[in-house]
Amino acid sequence: CNSSMTPFSPSKVKKEEGGWEEEKYEDGIKWKFLEHKGPYFPPEYQTLPDDVKFYYNGKPVKLSLPAEEVALFFAQMMDHEYTTKEVFRNNFFRDWRKEMTLEERQLIMDLNKCDFGELHAMHKQKVEARKNLSKEEKLVNKEANQKIVDEYGYCVLDHHRERIGNFKIEPPGLFRGRGDHPKQGMLKKRIQPEDAIINCSKDSRIPEPPAGHRWKEVRHDNTVTWLASWTENVQGSCKYVMLNANSKLKGEKDWEKYEVARKLKTCVDAIRAQYQEDLKSKQMGTRQRAVALYFIDKLALRAGNEKEEGETADTVGCCSLRVEHITLHDTLDGQKCVVEFDFLGKDCIRYYNKVPVFKNLKLFMENKQGGDDLFDRLNTQLLNKHLSSLMPGLTAKVFRTYNASITLQQQLKELRNMKENVAEKLLSYNRANRAVAILCNHQRAPPKTFEQSMANLQAKIDSRKEQLDLAKKELKQAKKEAKGSSDNKLLIVVEKKKKAVQRCEEQLLKMEVQATDREENKQIALSTSKLNYLDPRISVAWCKNMEVQLDKIYNKTLRDKFAWAIDMTEHDFVF
């Protein structure tokens, strides 16, 4: 496993066709020329109309502009459950008071005495009005937005005009963390040009800051890919303006990611054998590392970095698992030595699973409390250091990419059936995709309208079945009438009825397949794995082999993002 990765790139593969003509730069250099217009700032706050009032303790209060703006942030969210949560309300109130004048602060002491009703109503009215705009008005808005995209949404990087992913500065508002986030409700402040750092090349046209403003800094760092950055006040972290996923820079990076995962394929057996061996090591640290690696490989757990307590919601990954997140069962559901996982992972998505496992875990849990680390001799740095010694470029997350892609490939192979029609082939593809999504624990909230829309679909299926019965009867009748007759008209009728039956059957099958697909997909999100984990070349090759059009599985965004794969993949591609 120790040979370094072959330094080839899609550029070299497609060189002669002019698709990706440039060579890569020396280590660390991302571009030689970068020009853009700077980020786009959200519009300034406009004060409330006179007839929309905020009330405190039943009395109207005219708020100062900064306090009024923040009050409106809260009012806009009042339909959301967030605003009922104590942590959210407390954080909001504390930050709101900071925006008030001394006088306001002395008056407004209790959030429960605040009445945002008119602000809330105004907001709802605005949303409604926007929805009810005429076609022409909507078109005017659309054109205005397009103008902004045309002006700010692109940059020139080396010889390419590239789309920027997020050229808009995030507007101010109330912070919405996921799950039980201790900072939910805090004020996310308005970003000014004075907060923004611009990155571009020296010889480019430097972007102009908005009138009356200046940039925090203009730098020319071609070892990074961002065009602008600022520090966000809630968590103190950096935010970046970066290129769109369809850019050359991002595409090459994506391709490299899958090449590293493919490389793992060549040495995964050895790595597995090694960690199986390490399970018996005399060194506790080595044993813990082996178990963690087993979880990462078999269960596709994330690495699990340490997190600062109280700064974010309490979520964990593999290395940060605590004793309280697992339960050991001598027997469970007829299986021996079962470990039951139950914890919140990234984005507070619950991970629940039961897996047969070995005795080591019992050992790791000895003399520990629920809140203690399961792997007290291990962290992600140690783990990744070990992994990179086994294969250059190998880190914990590569296992997710590898296992996701290899699973898709295997599933597609298993489900392959050329006799199926397109709808059935697509159901098979989605099922393969679903196996990956389940492995990676990609969940979604079931759509609010799920039950209703399933019922609607079922009703349609039922009615189509009735139609089919009727069509079959009519066909039978027509055949009867045409039997022994040489009347051309009657034969035409039979043909027509045959076609009607066939059409009905096709439509019914399509709907039934759709219902199955939708039901199986209720709580599973396929998009995340498709976008981030599945080597697109597997899907492109599958389409070619199965004679399915690529746009059946990839929308425009995906086709753009994976242009490199579409360009280079033949039907015989193997991950």
Added chain:
DNA sequence: TAGAGAACTTAGAAGCGTCACA
């Protein structure tokens, strides 16, 4: 060499536009 911070990827939710169907 560890810790902090920077840089970049991965993630689900919400918003929005489109299209099928009554």
Added chain:
DNA sequence: TGTGACGCTTCTAAGTTCTCTA
């Protein structure tokens, strides 16, 4: 022609890994 469901796009939070610094 209106409406609702659905899929696509946007948004930004939340991860991982890399890199710098003391």
